[in-house]
Amino acid sequence: MDHELHKLQIACAYLFSPIHARDHSFIVSLDRNMIKKAFREKAKLYHPDLHGNETEAMILKRKERFIKIKKSYEYLSQRVHDYRPTDVKQPENKPQKRPVVIAVGGAKGGIGKSLVTANLSVSLSNKGLKTVAVDLDLGGANLHLYLGKTRIKKNINDFFDKKELGISDIMEKTDFGPYLIGGDSGRLGAGNIPFARKLKLLKAIKTIDADCVVIDLGGDTSYNMLDFFLAADQGVVMTTCDPASYLDAYTFIKVALYRKLNRLFGPESDYSGETTGVLKNLIQDMTLPQNGRGVSDMNVFRAKIKQECPSGLGIVNQAISGFFPHIIVNKTNDANAAIEPVKRIQQVAKQNLTIDINHLCNLPFMTDIEKSARTLVPWVSTDSNGSFAILLDGLSKTLLSNIIL
Ligand SMILES: Nc1ncnc2c1ncn2[C@@H]1O[C@H](COP(=O)(O)OP(=O)(O)O)[C@@H](O)[C@H]1O
Ligand SMILES: [Mg+2]
Structure with missing residues (x-):
């Protein structure tokens, strides 16, 4: 450029x-x-x-x-x-725009990732931003239901299978503003896409003609989920106040950072091909415990790099400091309930991973929201001036204003 x-x-x-x-x-x-x-x-x-x-x-x-x-x-x-x-010349036939990509991942099933993805997409769309919600919970796709669709004409598998289909060919308009790229998990192996397909998909997502793309992830820490999360401009990790849930959320953040370091010199990275063998080995040792020499603390890891490969320290530090996930605590019963879980996650992340985590917001448990999921109408559309819609509006503004290209 x-x-x-x-x-x-x-x-x-x-x-x-x-x-x-x-x-x-x-x-x-x-x-x-x-x-x-x-x-x-x-x-x-x-x-x-x-x-x-x-x-x-x-x-x-x-x-x-x-x-x-x-x-x-x-x-x-x-x-x-x-x-x-x-x-400033506009290159001919080449759109300058790339969508802002937001990924919603985190703890295991049932904590509201899909519901928040759907409502966040509606909220962004209500601001006049062309928004596409993408279901990348490859093994448990159901985002379409949260956006009012019981059936979808085409899905991600069609994009993988049919060469003639581009990413925009599998996009469908919903009744609530955003477009949808739906998934279909009903096929054996749907959740296990090979690396080349994943790269194709990640590349395609960045070319979608839209202002925002919001990705709904599954609640596992498979390489696919982590790579989708890491490819986004903004990564949102969801949790509830349950210890099992926030432990999961922390684990997700930790392994996502490890994965980021592990893929630092992969073809999808800005540093592709720029490595020294020593640095690569140190990173492998740190991030892949099966090597048997893993260190569990980022401070120790950094000190090791400083000693054994000082020229690599800048790249590693940049990768770590550029990792700034957000957390949302969902289904809270009162405003104070989230204080302790958030503090725990932030403290442990600071101590062991040397990263800051931004506490984006808390979303209350509301029976109306639960009901809205059954009627297949996003709650932000039903009650567009209500408290949930206001929270989601603030959330989308923060996510958009914090982005660094
Ligand atoms: N804030 C909330 N208040 C009430 N119910 C909620 C809330 N957030 C999510 N739910 C409900 O929790 C269930 C699981 O949500 P879902 O988004 O499918 O979770 P996930 O995608 O993490 O598996 C759904 O029935 C949804 O309606
Ligand atoms: Mg889901």
């Missing part, structure tokens, strides 16, 4: 949103007032001095983010001053 355009897009993503950054007509329409206004709004959200009651880690994150926002503001202001419409 044109280097200048890429820099403009990154600055736009920080100052406006990733969706704006991918919209060529928006970039060419920018003026000083828009840039100033956006900077003021973002400064209110991210200025570290305005959030004194947060943890040190969060304040540090805010500080880093604020510096990027300020730099983006200065860069865009300068570019607008020098701007000539010919500076």
Whole structure:
């Protein structure tokens, strides 16, 4: 991609949103007032001095983010001053837009992953964003039911089987705003797609002509689920307040990070082919316990790399610090119920994995929601001004505003 355009897009993503950054007509329409206004709004959200009651880690994150926002503001202001419409050319026949991909994964079945995926998709769609909900719970696909469809015409298996079908050919409009790419688990082996098919699917998802793609994952830690989760711009991990559930959620996060490190030099990675044997071996030892030499602590792992392959430390640190999952606690009975589970997950993740986890929100248990799943109408559509819809609206805004290209 044109280097200048890429820099403009990154600055736009920080100052406006990733969706704006991918919209060529928006970039060419920018003026000083828009840039100033956006900077003021973002400064209110991210200025570290305005959030004194947060943890040190969060304040540090805010500080880093604020510096990027300020730099983006200065860069865009300068570019607008020098701007000539010919500076940024739209490559012919090549859409600039790539959808924002959000994956919803986490603990095992029954905790609300599909329900949240469906309602989040409706919420995004209600904002005027073209949204596609994708069912990648390959072994237990049922997202279509949460979006009002008892039957789907085509599904992911058709995309795999029929060469002539592109990803958009298996998309169906639902009655509630979002499009749907449904799954069918009724076929033996549906959950066990080979690596090449997975890469084909991941590539295709990023080319979907939409603003947002929301992926519903299964509740297991198979390589497929982890890779779908890692391919997203935003990874949401769901849990309930039950110890079994939040332990599951933590395990999911842990193995997802291990998988990320393990695939650091795979063909799907930005660092594809850029490894030294020493670094690769150290990562294999850390992430694959069957090698028998695994270390269970990220601090020990980092110290080992520093000692044995110092040139690789930067890549590994970047991969770890770029891993910033969000958690949603679902089916809470009261506002305080989630405090302890969230604290536990955050503490253990900080200590053992050296990562921060963002607590996105709590969603209350509501009998109306349970009923809505039976009537096949997303609750956000039925009660579009109610408390659940407001929570989901806030959730989608946070997910979109936090994205870094
Ligand atoms: N906040 C909630 N309040 C009430 N029921 C919920 C809530 N979230 C999910 N459910 C119900 O829990 C059940 C399991 O949800 P589902 O989304 O299918 O879970 P998963 O995809 O994690 O297996 C469904 O019957 C759904 O309606
Ligand atoms: Mg599900």
